[in-house]
Amino acid sequence: MPDQALSFEAALAHPNKAAVTEVDATVAASLAGIEELTGLVSLDLTGNKNIVDFRFLQHLPALRELYMADMGLGAIPPEVATLEQLTKLLIGKNDITDLSPLDVSRTSSTSASQAWS
Numbered sequence: 500m501p502d503q504a505l506s507f508e509a510a511l512a513h514p515n516k517a518a519v520t521e522v523d524a525t526v527a528a529s530l531a532g533i534e535e536l537t538g539l540v541s542l543d544l545t546g547n548k549n550i551v552d553f554r555f556l557q558h559l560p561a562l563r564e565l566y567m568a569d570m571g572l573g574a575i576p577p578e579v580a581t582l583e584q585l586t587k588l589l590i591g592k593n594d595i596t597d598l599s600p601l602d603v604s605r606t607s608s609t610s611a612s613q614a615w616s
Contacts, residue, residue, distance in 0.1 A: 560582075567590050569592035
């Protein structure tokens with residue numbers, strides 16, 4: 500995750516929420532209000548086991564990078580497949596064995612292993 504990422508709380512307090520592009524929500528207890536961050540392109544949820552409802556992803560159409568490693572996931576949330584701009588998804592250290600919900604054709608063949616790892 501880039502250094503300029505704001506904490507989720509700081510992002511929600513930002514005077515221009517649409518200008519927020521990178522959020523670190525690794526310790527957020529809830530993501531209520533995230534739909535206000537319409538310019539979000541990178542979201543880090545790594546290790547956050549508090550987040551179990553992923554419907555909020557439907558409100559983040561610009562999201563290109565999603566970090567979901569070590570979240571205790573047993574499957575890829577179906578909402579991830581709706582992210583048409585997504586080019587990077589990190590889901591390691593979970594119990595995911597089926598990658599079929601993902602459309603890896605959106606990435607180049609040389610970057611697919613990195614983008615969906």
